[in-house]
Amino acid sequence: MKFTDWPTVKEALISKDIGGVFILAPMAMQLVADGVPIRVVYLGHRDGTAIVVGVDSDIRDFRDLRGKTVAIPSRYANQNVLMHRMMKKWGMPYDSIDLRELPPPEHPTALRSKSIDAYIVGEPFAAMAEVGGFGRVLYHTKDIWPEFISCVLVVRVDLIEDSPELIQELVDGIAKSGKWLDEDIAHRMDAAEITAEHYYFQPPELLKYVLSKPADRVKYTNLAPLRPDFDEIMELAFEIGVLSRRVAFSEYADDSFIRPLEDLDWEMERLARPTDEDGRK
């Protein structure tokens, strides 16, 4: 089920309209802190976020962002945490960059109209400015926070208790899909064609760019929720006031569905194939 904003996602989880959702990592922690019974069971991807500046901008490194306006997807996004992590690393006070929340689809247009100086967002909206010829990637997350976590898969606790086999099937499916995506660039191109039409509603060429320029721009393996990664996000998110309290890993994560990747493979001949109008495969 496609959503366009995070508050609606939260409501859908609470009202049990959905069993799970791909959600921003710090937001998942805050929902648990608020008492919403959910658990992080897997990641959506690794990396796949970039800081983008205008193509003619004189911003050359992170220090040049001092005093500038930078769009973030949400205060509950790990992109917000990353900006603060970078400011800390570069010895800059937390208020030295004007961070503004903006829905991801509006980031490229805001940069183009020069109402912001830069933005940090998940793909494909980072690549959109590059492909459009008006933006330049300042940093890919793989270069400044390797194995960056953006979206995580959360599921309702009652489903974990009542239907663990469903969650296992979902996690295995994502793991197998990620393994398939990362083992061959041709698989990524096929996936771009399909997801462009059915999920992202973006030009396939844009998604092909995201998945190949460079190939490690976004990764779909190493998706198990690892405690050290999450502890770092949680501590930083608490420090900057995104989280109302510290949340222990065991409170919001359940890694019992993780299986070794080498044990997982699609049985391609058994997968359902799309049918044409006459019902032929």
Place this chain on the structure above:
Amino acid sequence: MKRRVLIGAIFWTLLISLAHVQLNVGWRELWKSLRVMSGSERAEMIVGFLPVT
């Protein structure tokens, strides 16, 4: 007397159960749950997403 109380209790339980299904559960959901429990239908899970990576 005992029989009337018993019939009344059964009638009341039935009525309150039907009202609960109508108001809180939904007949379609109940039918689906029964089919899943009987094994004639696979359990379904809806997963939400926002189209950002």
